[in-house]
Amino acid sequence: MTTSAHPSLLAALCTLIATLGCRPTQYVDSKGTNLVVSMNQVNIQDFEQASEALVTSMIDSGVLAKAPRQPAALAISRIINDTSRQFDTDQLMKKIRIALLQTGKVQVTQAVGFGGKVEDPMAKETYEAKRFLDGKSQTPVDLPDFTITAKILENATSAGSTKQISYIFQMSLADTASGRLVWEGEKTITKQGEKNAIGF
Numbered sequence: 001m002t003t004s005a006h007p008s009l010l011a012a013l014c015t016l017i018a019t020l021g022c023r024p025t026q027y028v029d030s031k032g033t034n035l036v037v038s039m040n041q042v043n044i045q046d047f048e049q050a051s052e053a054l055v056t057s058m059i060d061s062g063v064l065a066k067a068p069r070q071p072a073a074l075a076i077s078r079i080i081n082d083t084s085r086q087f088d089t090d091q092l093m094k095k096i097r098i099a100l101l102q103t104g105k106v107q108v109t110q111a112v113g114f115g116g117k118v119e120d121p122m123a124k125e126t127y128e129a130k131r132f133l134d135g136k137s138q139t140p141v142d143l144p145d146f147t148i149t150a151k152i153l154e155n156a157t158s159a160g161s162t163k164q165i166s167y168i169f170q171m172s173l174a175d176t177a178s179g180r181l182v183w184e185g186e187k188t189i190t191k192q193g194e195k196n197a198i199g200f
Contacts, residue, residue, distance in 0.1 A: 042085070042087060046189050049187065050189065059105065063173065072105065074144055074145070074146050074147070075144035080152070109144045149174070152167060152169055155168065162194055163192070164190065165190070170184070171184070
């Protein structure tokens with residue numbers, strides 16, 4: 001009697017788990033289509049889509065190939081998060097920087113940074129020490145050919161129980177020799193639904 005009860009008990013448990021919507025924790029492809037889609041925040045796939053689109057646009061414009069030296073020297077300037085949620089903007093800029101470096105068309109300088117701050121202080125200090133030892137401390141610093149600024153905006157609306165939110169990723173590239181913008185790109189990612197879901 002006990003043996004015959006096991007299948008029924010297991011079936012009942014499975015039905016209960018399915019009804020409650022329980023899912024076992026598992027690894028998923030961070031670039032796949034079965035990730036959680038949040039209505040009220042930027043997801044990892046949003047960063048992936050935005051960085052891929054912006055880098056492709058910048059490279060295809062050919063502006064980096066016009067720099068007086070190759071690969072062009074690039075510095076990251078101000079990144080503004082103008083959405084209703086706080087998140088680390090480095091998540092976006094790191095992906096963009098990695099993608100740009102992998103093209104071999106740019107190098108990112110650590111000699112200068114926005115507000116005097118750089119990501120790698122040791123790289124800056126080592127650079128300055130070598131300049132001093134080489135007797136170059138009074139010569140102009142090796143300034144970047146281009147600087148990048150970026151902004152992330154949000155636009156939300158709804159109709160009945162359906163919500164729609166758009167995240168607009170904007171990026172600009174300035175030529176430091178002229179101070180002029182030489183490229184701008186924008187990628188809009190729109191999500192629509194009633195609640196968070198899995199898959200897209």
